[in-house]
Amino acid sequence: MIQVIADSLSLGSVYVLFSLGLSLSWSVLGLLNLAYGAQFMLGAYFAYLFGEHVHASLLVVLPVAVVAVAATSVIADYFVFRWLRIRAGTPVESELAMLVASIGLAAVAETIVQNATDGNSEFIPSSTYKVRTLGFGGSTLHITNIQLLMTVVAIVLTIAFAAFVKWTRFGRAMRAAAVDPATCELLGVNANRLFSVTMAISGGMAGLAGVLLGIDLTNVQFQMGDPLVTKAFAVIIIGGVGSIAGAAVGGYLLAFAETLVVVYGPSTYQDAISFALIIIVLLVRPTGLFAQRRWQRS
Amino acid sequence: MNLAVKAIEASHMLGSTKIQITYKDTQTTQAMAVSEASAAADSNTDAIFGPVLSTEAVAVAPIVESAKIPTIFTQAGGPGVVTPGGYVFRVTAPQSEYQPKMVAYLKSKGVKTVTMLFDATVPTTAGIAQTTLPPLFKTAGITIKGSYGWSEGTSDFSSYATKVAAENPDAVGVEGITTEPSPVIIALRNAGYKGIIFGGTSFQAFTLKAAGQQAKGVVWATDFDQNSTFPQTAAFVKAYEAAYGGAPLDYAAEGYDAVYLLAYGLKDVTGTFSRTALQAGLAEAAKTGFSGALGMDVFVNQDLTETGYLQTYTGSAVETVPSS
Numbered sequence: 096m097i098q099v100i101a102d103s104l105s106l107g108s109v110y111v112l113f114s115l116g117l118s119l120s121w122s123v124l125g126l127l128n129l130a131y132g133a134q135f136m137l138g139a140y141f142a143y144l145f146g147e148h149v150h151a152s153l154l155v156v157l158p159v160a161v162v163a164v165a166a167t168s169v170i171a172d173y174f175v176f177r178w179l180r181i182r183a184g185t186p187v188e189s190e191l192a193m194l195v196a197s198i199g200l201a202a203v204a205e206t207i208v209q210n211a212t213d214g215n216s217e218f219i220p221s222s223t224y225k226v227r228t229l230g231f232g233g234s235t236l237h238i239t240n241i242q243l244l245m246t247v248v249a250i251v252l253t254i255a256f257a258a259f260v261k262w263t264r265f266g267r268a269m270r271a272a273a274v275d276p277a278t279c280e281l282l283g284v285n286a287n288r289l290f291s292v293t294m295a296i297s298g299g300m301a302g303l304a305g306v307l308l309g310i311d312l313t314n315v316q317f318q319m320g321d322p323l324v325t326k327a328f329a330v331i332i333i334g335g336v337g338s339i340a341g342a343a344v345g346g347y348l349l350a351f352a353e354t355l356v357v358v359y360g361p362s363t364y365q366d367a368i369s370f371a372l373i374i375i376v377l378l379v380r381p382t383g384l385f386a387q388r389r390w391q392r393s
Numbered sequence: 394m395n396l397a398v399k400a401i402e403a404s405h406m407l408g409s410t411k412i413q414i415t416y417k418d419t420q421t422t423q424a425m426a427v428s429e430a431s432a433a434a435d436s437n438t439d440a441i442f443g444p445v446l447s448t449e450a451v452a453v454a455p456i457v458e459s460a461k462i463p464t465i466f467t468q469a470g471g472p473g474v475v476t477p478g479g480y481v482f483r484v485t486a487p488q489s490e491y492q493p494k495m496v497a498y499l500k501s502k503g504v505k506t507v508t509m510l511f512d513a514t515v516p517t518t519a520g521i522a523q524t525t526l527p528p529l530f531k532t533a534g535i536t537i538k539g540s541y542g543w544s545e546g547t548s549d550f551s552s553y554a555t556k557v558a559a560e561n562p563d564a565v566g567v568e569g570i571t572t573e574p575s576p577v578i579i580a581l582r583n584a585g586y587k588g589i590i591f592g593g594t595s596f597q598a599f600t601l602k603a604a605g606q607q608a609k610g611v612v613w614a615t616d617f618d619q620n621s622t623f624p625q626t627a628a629f630v631k632a633y634e635a636a637y638g639g640a641p642l643d644y645a646a647e648g649y650d651a652v653y654l655l656a657y658g659l660k661d662v663t664g665t666f667s668r669t670a671l672q673a674g675l676a677e678a679a680k681t682g683f684s685g686a687l688g689m690d691v692f693v694n695q696d697l698t699e700t701g702y703l704q705t706y707t708g709s710a711v712e713t714v715p716s717s
Contacts, residue, residue: 098555098584099552099555102549102551102552102555103552105549105551106549106551106552109548109549215599216571216572216599216600216603218575218602218603221605226579228582228583228585230585237558237583237584237585239583242551308548311549312548312549312576313575313576313579313603313604314572314575314576314603316572319548321546322545322546322547322548323548353552354552357541357543357552357553357556358552358555358556362541362542362543362553362556363513363541363542363543363544365543365544365547366544366547
């Protein structure tokens with residue numbers, strides 16, 4: 096059972112790391128960013144390029160990949176999403192236009208990497224980060240150092256991110272813009288700058304997740320982010336859109352349910368669990384487990 | 394395939410006749426594969442080299458059969474691809490044909506129990522794990538401790554490895570697509586599993602490279618032996634390495650032989666050329682068989698048949714397991 100819990104924590108950390116940035120862009124910008132999986136893949140691909148060709152260590156690869164993906168995210172916002180927000184007549188039109196555009200951006204990024212790699216899988220070399228198995232309690236518990244690192248990073252990032260959003264001036268501005276961007280601008284908040292920074296943070300988190308998961312999964316492949324996008328939607332819907340704690344709880348809850356199905360049930364139903372949980376949450380608590388309450392004046 | 398076209402032209406095997414191949418991307422979707430096959434059938438194309446995924450091939454086969462356009466498949470090893478109408482050929486022996494060699498190897502190593510891990514969303518891998526291997530294991534006196542499938546896109550195999558490590562079978566079979574062998578093997582070894590790991594054609598040097606030393610000693614059955622001394626195989630490997638700077642995979646060998654089947658079919662065409670005449674020529678070529686990159690290509694009912702080879706990974710390279 097201890098190993099099952101460790102496996103769940105490890106898988107849950109994968110989901111949490113992947114979901115935090117997506118949850119941010121969704122809640123603040125209203126952007127259901129289907130290019131997020133491609134951004135995640137770019138993080139892993141940058142790590143592969145620097146690891147394989149520059150022989151750089153994780154300490155170098157990680158910041159480079161985070162900054163590179165954050166930059167691509169800001170560029171995408173500046174040249175695509177910002178104009179769609181400006182031109183859209185209503186928030187719903189804006190969200191729909193950005194959703195469609197994000198599909199296009201994902202296709203562009205994936206095609207570039209597909210052509211660069213001939214569609215093959217690559218992997219981040221051990222010179223960048225040597226994965227080792229750590230044994231605890233004799234042979235009762237096995238976990239790799241990268242899984243342990245991911246779990247620590249996921250927990251620390253969740254706490255730090257929640258504190259940032261709740262207690263910093265910028266975090267408060269983000270929360271306010273998520274509810275009413277027009278009023279925020281009237282109060283002196285530079286919405287475009289806020290959105291760019293939000294996209295940078297979201298992209299940076301995608302890059303960070305890409306590097307760590309790229310090492311853990313041992314495969315860097317142009318479509319590697321696609322399956323995780325589906326899982327991230329489940330995590331965010333279960334936890335509640337816009338809730339950092341919700342994303343964390345949703346991620347670990349989903350991972351625990353999936354692991355239990357694999358270990359004690361019919362393993363092929365692992366994916367069905369995600370959607371069953373979404374349906375249950377939508378029926379019982381449509382706004383998610385940790386939904387944020389919003390007030391709106393009529 | 395381009396290498397085969399060049400070799401055929403250089404040898405003047407077809408005289409002044411040239412093979413021109415147009416490549417279409419099916420985008421790994423059944424709908425696109427069907428659309429492209431239908432478009433090719435409606436055009437002046439003489440023959441089709443079919444899509445490599447079984448899921449696409451089974452959808453394309455009835456269309457090309459009904460349009461009466463000769464079609465040669467490679468890789469798509471699932472059932473239902475080679476339809477009985479006569480226009481469909483396959484230059485990849487179904488994996489089911491060389492699994493007896495794998496099971497015999499396991500038996501020779503004293504394996505009494507196995508657990509199967511497989512990609513449940515791919516008909517070929519699911520079929521091998523759930524349909525092909527169980528009766529072979531039973532005949533060999535090997536007990537299946539468990540059989541667990543995952544969905545394509547599964548990223549973390551730790552929980553599967555935990556389950557296998559708890560069962561601790563003598564051997565574990567891993568049937569997946571090319572992105573899956575390394576993560577599964579790494580997860581199994583990290584979970585403390587020390588037994589034999591065996592697999593299918595997704596085990597290749599490039600798919601095991603990420604696992605490195607953790608994949609040392611894994612064994613698999615395949616239809617292509619790049620270390621073979623068979624003259625045509627050796628010549629193909631040499632030409633491929635000279636052209637592309639690396640060792641060929643089974644995909645390349647199968648594609649090479651698929652083009653040669655077409656060339657032999659063209660040679661056997663009698664009378665006025667038509668798709669029907671080409672189908673008759675291909676049927677004759679398949680009936681006769683030929684020496685190709687895969688070895689001696691022998692066809693039964695227009696489907697390549699092969700007893701296969703066993704290969705193992707040293708941690709950095711692929712070696713052929715000597716036949717016992």
